[in-house]
Amino acid sequence: MGRIRARLRLVVLLSAAMLTLVGCAGAGALGDNGQTLVVAIVSNSQMTEAIQLSSQFEKQHPDIHLKFVTLPENQARGEITAAVATGSGEFDVVMISNYETPQWAKNGWLTNLEPYIASTPGYDENDFIPSIRQSLSYQNSMYSVPFYGESSFLVYRKDLFAKAGLTMPAHPTWQQVASFAAKLNDPSKGVAGICLRGDPGWGESLAPLDTVVNTFGGQWFTKNWDAELTSPAFEQATSFYVNLIRNYGEVGASSAGFSECGTAYAQGQAAMWYDATSMTGTTEDPASSKVVGLNGYAPAPVEKTKSSGWLYTWSLAIPKTTQNKDAAWQFMSWMTDKQYMSLVGNTMGWSQVPPGSRLSTYQIPQYKAAAKAYAQPTLDAINSATQANSMTQPVPYYGLQFVGIPEFQDLGTRVSDQLSAAVAGQETVAQALQQSQAYAQTVGDTYKPGSKS
Numbered sequence: 499m500g501r502i503r504a505r506l507r508l509v510v511l512l513s514a515a516m517l518t519l520v521g522c523a524g525a526g527a528l529g530d531n532g533q534t535l536v537v538a539i540v541s542n543s544q545m546t547e548a549i550q551l552s553s554q555f556e557k558q559h560p561d562i563h564l565k566f567v568t569l570p571e572n573q574a575r576g577e578i579t580a581a582v583a584t585g586s587g588e589f590d591v592v593m594i595s596n597y598e599t600p601q602w603a604k605n606g607w608l609t610n611l612e613p614y615i616a617s618t619p620g621y622d623e624n625d626f627i628p629s630i631r632q633s634l635s636y637q638n639s640m641y642s643v644p645f646y647g648e649s650s651f652l653v654y655r656k657d658l659f660a661k662a663g664l665t666m667p668a669h670p671t672w673q674q675v676a677s678f679a680a681k682l683n684d685p686s687k688g689v690a691g692i693c694l695r696g697d698p699g700w701g702e703s704l705a706p707l708d709t710v711v712n713t714f715g716g717q718w719f720t721k722n723w724d725a726e727l728t729s730p731a732f733e734q735a736t737s738f739y740v741n742l743i744r745n746y747g748e749v750g751a752s753s754a755g756f757s758e759c760g761t762a763y764a765q766g767q768a769a770m771w772y773d774a775t776s777m778t779g780t781t782e783d784p785a786s787s788k789v790v791g792l793n794g795y796a797p798a799p800v801e802k803t804k805s806s807g808w809l810y811t812w813s814l815a816i817p818k819t820t821q822n823k824d825a826a827w828q829f830m831s832w833m834t835d836k837q838y839m840s841l842v843g844n845t846m847g848w849s850q851v852p853p854g855s856r857l858s859t860y861q862i863p864q865y866k867a868a869a870k871a872y873a874q875p876t877l878d879a880i881n882s883a884t885q886a887n888s889m890t891q892p893v894p895y896y897g898l899q900f901v902g903i904p905e906f907q908d909l910g911t912r913v914s915d916q917l918s919a920a921v922a923g924q925e926t927v928a929q930a931l932q933q934s935q936a937y938a939q940t941v942g943d944t945y946k947p948g949s950k951s
Contacts, residue, residue: 532560532561532562532563533561533562533563533822533825534562534563534564534565535562535563535564535565535590535591535822535825535826535829536565536567536588536589536590536591537564537565537566537567537589537590537591537592537593537829538567538569538574538577538578538581538588538589538591538592538593539566539567539568539569539574539593540568540569540570540571540574540593540812541568541569541570541571541574542571542757542812543779543780544645544646544776544779544850544852545568545593545645545812546568547842547846547850548645548833549566549568551838551841551842551845551846552564552566554841555829555832555833558832559825559828559829562825562828562829564829567589571699571701571702571755571756572698572699572701572702572911574593575701575907576907578592578593578594579598579907581817582602582607582608582817582819583605583607585607585817585818585819586819587817587819587820587821589817589820590816590817590820590822590825590826591814591815591816591820591826591829591830592814592815592816592817593645593812593813593814594642594812594813594814594815595810595811595812595813596630596633596634596809596810596811596813597810597897597900597902597906599633599634599635599636599641599642599813599815600633600635600636600641600896600902601902601903601904602641602815603636603637603639603641604636606818607817607818608641608642608815608816608817608818609641609815609816609817609818609820609823610639610640610641611639611640611641611642611643611815611816611827612639612640614823614827614831615640615643618827618831620835620836621831621835622836622858623640623643625836625856625857625858626643626644626855626856626857627647627854627855627856627857627877627880627881629809629880629881629883629884630644630647630809630811630854630855630880631644633809633811634811634813641815642813642814642815643813643814643815643830643831643834644811644812644813644834644854644855645811645812645813645814645833645834645852645855646776646811646812646852646853646854646855647809647810647811647853647854647855647880648774648775648776648808648809648810648811648853648854648876648880649774649775649798649807649808649809649810649854649876649879649880649882649883650705650706650709650772650773650774650775650798650806650807650808650879650899651772651775651795651796651797651798651807651872651875651876651879652666652670652675652770652771652772652795652796652797652798652799653763653770653771653772653773653777653781653793653794653795653796654666654678654769654770654771654793654794654795654796655682655766655769655770655789655792655793655794656792656793656794657792658682658689658769659678659682659769659794662681662682664678664681664682666678666794666796667796668796668797669796669797669800670796670797670799670800671799671800671801672710672713672714672738672799672800672801673801674799675692675742675770675772675799676738676742676746678691678692678769678770679691679692679742679745679746679769679770680745680746682746682769682770683745683746683769688767689766689767689768689769690746690747690748690749690762690767690768690769691745691746691747691768691769691770692742692743692746692747692768692769692770692771692772693747693748693754693759693762693763693767693768693770693771693772693773694706694739694742694743694747694748694751694754694759694771694772694773695707695754695755695756695759695773696743696747696751696752696753696754696917696918696921696922697752697753697754697755697758697918698911698914698915698917698918699755699910699911699914700900700906700907700909700910700911700913700914701900701910702755702756702914703755703914703917703918703921704899704900704910704913704914704917705774705808705810705899705900706739706772706773706899707735707736707739707917708808708898708899708900709798709806709807709808709888709898709899710735710736710738710739710801710806711731711732711735711736712803712806712888712889712890712898713735713798713799713800713801713802713803713806713888714731714732714734714735714738714801714802715731715801715802715890715891716729716731716732716734716735717729717731717732717889717891717893718893718895718901718938719893719894719895719901719938719942719945720891720893720894721892721893721894722894722946723894723942723943723945723946724939724942725935725938725939725941725942726938727913727931727934727935727938728931728932728935732931733927733928733931735801736917736920736927736930736931737927740917740920740921740927743921744921744923748762748767748768751921751922752918752919752921752922753918756773756774756777759771759773760773760777760780760781761780763777763780763781763789764780764781764783764786764787764788764789765787765788766788766789772798772799774808774810775853775854775872775875775876775879775880776852776853776854778795778849778853778869778872778876779849779850779853781793782849782868782869782871782872783847783849783850784847784849785847793871793872794871795871795872795875796875797875797878797879797882798879802890803887803888803889803890804882804887804888805882805883805887805888806888807879807882807883807888807898808883808898808899809880809883809884809898809899810899811854811855814830814833814834816830834855836856836858836859838852839851839852839856839858839859839862839865840862843862843864843865843868847868848862848864848865848867848868848869849868849869851865851869853869853873853876854876854877854880860873860877883898885898894945903941903945905941905944909937909938909941912934912937913934913937913938916930916931916933916934917930917934
């Protein structure tokens with residue numbers, strides 16, 4: 499067994515032990531007046547709003563009490579994986595993604611949701627955006643349901659472009675974006691040409707970088723599981739990304755992730771930002787953004803491919819080990835149904851509605867009015883996010899901004915650490931990729947025919 503695979507198992511077991519020692523309330527504990535569901539959820543802004551609105555669910559279900567365990571994205575991945583993989587029973591509901599769902603369903607760790615969906619009037623799984631629904635399915639059954647879905651696109655300040663005499667193309671290339679960033683970069687006024695993630699984490703800096711690698715013609719592994727991180731295309735893409743950040747990016751880029759870039763852009767500190775289509779909850783929020791109404795949205799930049807971007811969804815699943823599946827489904831279906839979208843819009847504002855999950859969301863008149871600048875670009879990005887459109891060669895794994903194998907949690911984190919060091923100027927891109935290649939080949943070797951994995 500490869501060293502990284504063994505290390506992943508060790509991390510899972512240690513993390514599970516740590517969860518037990520922390521003394522998190524066990525799933526299905528009885529509250530004073532009924533059953534308590536323990537829900538592990540990522541502490542992103544729209545999930546925080548769901549927690550705020552959860553009192554509405556408890557009013558409708560007085561015998562079900564909710565206890566949320568909120569975790570930062572990088573921490574959530576490790577702790578939720580540990581709890582589910584070891585069958586610890588810590589959580590009744592877990593927030594995972596289209597990276598975990600097919601793997602965990604295959605492993606028998608998750609509850610098949612089709613019987614629950616079929617018995618819930620009006621839930622309508624066919625209303626989910628097809629590519630999102632498919633990414634959360636295993637053997638034609640859904641094993642998690644989407645809270646929101648996303649691809650990636652480029653937001654830019656239309657006012658700054660106009661002032662500089664620049665025009666954003668309908669389908670920009672990365673070379674054009676780099677040229678715009680050079681012209682709009684103005685450190686004296688506290689405005690970066692572009693904001694890009696540099697924060698370590700396979701779900702942080704590697705997400706945008708991998709889309710650049712894909713469209714430049716790179717890949718993580720060949721069909722024979724030979725690692726390709728030192729290939730000319732992979733190195734060219736990584737050098738481009740790192741140089742773009744170092745020359746025209748945000749201050750402190752090596753520790754900037756989605757949240758940090760979102761704050762910087764919303765405060766007027768960047769002329770462009772390439773990231774998740776769900777960014778609109780930040781860029782168009784009148785309560786916190788200074789650039790509402792000033793933004794244009796363009797497709798993910800390309801180099802050699804028809805399109806670029808990623809496909810991702812935060813979703814809710816029921817671990818196989820929970821004893822409270824019916825109550826768990828009642829909460830999950832509430833948080834992901836059509837009525838929840840209207841609840842968010844009427845309570846929090848229509849720009850805060852979770853995007854990219856249901857087709858019907860894009861037919862709500864109030865949402866269509868609030869999202870007219872980005873609704874169609876979001877749908878277009880999600881629909882075009884396929885390997886056929888976004889990659890130049892076939893690969894032996896699923897995923898665009900991730901490699902759909904269990905070892906990628908550890909491998910991706912290791913490689914992202916190297917990328918962050920390159921962004922910070924602590925090592926060269928060549929050095930970072932040489933070390934990353936060694937990590938990747940160790941994993942690739944375990945998938946080669948005849949390997950003892």
